[in-house]
Amino acid sequence: MKLSDSQIEAFDRDGYIFIPNVFSATEIATLTAELPGAFAQVRDEVVREKGSTAPRSAFHLQTWNPVYGALSRHPRLLGPGAQLLGSDRLYMHQFKVNAKAAFDGAVWQWHQDYATWKADDDMPEPNAFNIALFLAEANEFNGPLMFIPGSHKRGAIESSWDTTTTSYPLWTIDNDTVTKLVERGGIVAPKGPAGSILIFHSCLVHASGSNLTPWSRWIVYLSLNRCDNAIRRFKRPDWIAARDFAPLEPLGDDCLAPFAAAVRAAE
Ligand code: SIN
Ligand code: MN
Numbered sequence: 453m454k455l456s457d458s459q460i461e462a463f464d465r466d467g468y469i470f471i472p473n474v475f476s477a478t479e480i481a482t483l484t485a486e487l488p489g490a491f492a493q494v495r496d497e498v499v500r501e502k503g504s505t506a507p508r509s510a511f512h513l514q515t516w517n518p519v520y521g522a523l524s525r526h527p528r529l530l531g532p533g534a535q536l537l538g539s540d541r542l543y544m545h546q547f548k549v550n551a552k553a554a555f556d557g558a559v560w561q562w563h564q565d566y567a568t569w570k571a572d573d574d575m576p577e578p579n580a581f582n583i584a585l586f587l588a589e590a591n592e593f594n595g596p597l598m599f600i601p602g603s604h605k606r607g608a609i610e611s612s613w614d615t616t617t618t619s620y621p622l623w624t625i626d627n628d629t630v631t632k633l634v635e636r637g638g639i640v641a642p643k644g645p646a647g648s649i650l651i652f653h654s655c656l657v658h659a660s661g662s663n664l665t666p667w668s669r670w671i672v673y674l675s676l677n678r679c680d681n682a683i684r685r686f687k688r689p690d691w692i693a694a695r696d697f698a699p700l701e702p703l704g705d706d707c708l709a710p711f712a713a714a715v716r717a718a719e
Contacts, residue, residue, distance in 0.1 A: 453528045455535050463536060467604035467656035470642040471649050474528055475585060480646045482712040484587050486519050487670060491551060497691045502619040506556030509620065510549045512691035513672075519711045520547070524674060527702040529583050532651055533676040537579060541699040545569065545580055545683070546675035546692060549587070552595045557663030559595075559617065561624040564603075565675065566654035567611040568623045573693045574685035578608070580677035584650040587670035589643075595663040596641040597650065597671075600633045603657035625657060633657055676700075 453474065455463075463469050475483075491498060491507035497516070499509045514524035523529070524547055534540045551557060565582060569575040590596040603609075611623035642650055652658065654675075663669055677683075682697040690696075 453531045455532050460536065463651065463653070466601040468599055468601070468642070468650060468652040470644065472644045473647050474649045475647040477647070478712050479708045480587060482708050483519060483523065483672070484646075484670065486517055487549065487551075487587070490517055490549070496689070499620055501553070501556055501558050504556055506553045507551040508558065508618070509551065512547055512694075513549055514544065514547045515691075519708065520549075520672070522703060522707040522711065523585075523672065525700050525703045526707060527705055529585070529649070529674055530676070530700055530702045533581075533583060533674075536581065536651065537676065537678050539678050539680070541679040542676045543679050543682070543694065543697045543700060544674060545573075545575070545677040545694055547673070549670060549672045552660065552663045552669035552671070554663060554666045554668045557595050557669060558619075559662050560658075560660045561614055561617055561622060562630045562657055562659040563611065563622050563624045564609060564655050564657055566608055567625075569654065569683070569693075570608055571611070571623055572685070572688055573683035575677065575681060575683045577681050578654045579681040580654045580675060582652050582654070583674045583676065584652070585672045585674075586644060586646050586648045586650070587672055588646050588668055590648075590669050590671070591643050591667070592641065594665045594667045594669040595660045596643050596669065598639050598641045598659050598661070599652065600630070600637045600657045601640055602637045603633050604653035604655040606633070607655055609655075609657070630657065
């Protein structure tokens with residue numbers, strides 16, 4: 453998949469691009485069939501919501517689930533990555549599925565991903581970003597991602613270490629700074645069906661609210677980084693901040709198809 457010039461301009465201006473219906477219903481069914489089993493596993497990589505057994509995130513899933521292993525090398529995700537980062541040599545800094553589970557999904561405070569990647573992982577430059585693939589519909593009720601358009605232009609913003617709000621520690625941005633950024637840029641919450649993708653800059657300020665609905669808002673995130681921008685501090689476990697800096701080799705466009713056949717055969 454190739455991004456158009458106007459999509460690349462929008463990414464530079466706003467810090468994100470939303471593209472609906474990139475993955476088919478069959479591909480999404482193949483991916484979501486894996487989630488109940490993955491979230492049921494008791495292992496460090498599966499993080500629960502604070503004070504609850506509800507799943508918050510499944511990290512590094514591409515290494516312990518073959519369907520997500522294929523997804524992590526999907527050309528419809530790596531292609532735009534190479535275009536926007538200006539290099540074919542990209543590695544996976546982080547890979548996770550966020551559950552934002554029905555009734556239980558908790559907030560993500562306002563933050564920039566690069567704040568954490570810089571402070572904790574010593575990533576040299578913000579030459580990295582996220583590609584989010586919606587595995588379920590994100591609507592106005594189930595805790596969609598919220599962005600402050602254009603906020604990536606500010607570069608790395610001073611942030612503080614929040615270990616109390618949720619089960620997952622994060623470098624977050626204070627309310628006064630968010631207020632000023634919102635006065636200038638407003639807030640958007642790109643919403644759409646499963647199969648949509650959302651690409652966003654590592655300095656884009658974002659957050660999401662809790663999910664009080666019966667609809668889980670599953671999203672898988674690929675955090676791609678240029679191989680020549682690899683991290684230099686190894687404070688966090690490698691399933692949160694990867695240390696395998698080998699370039700990802702894209703698979704074929706139909707790389708999820710063999711797993712779809714397996715799902716059908718098991719039914
Ligand atoms: C994140 O910012 O890394 C996740 C936010 C979300 O899934 O709502
Ligand atoms: Mn984030």
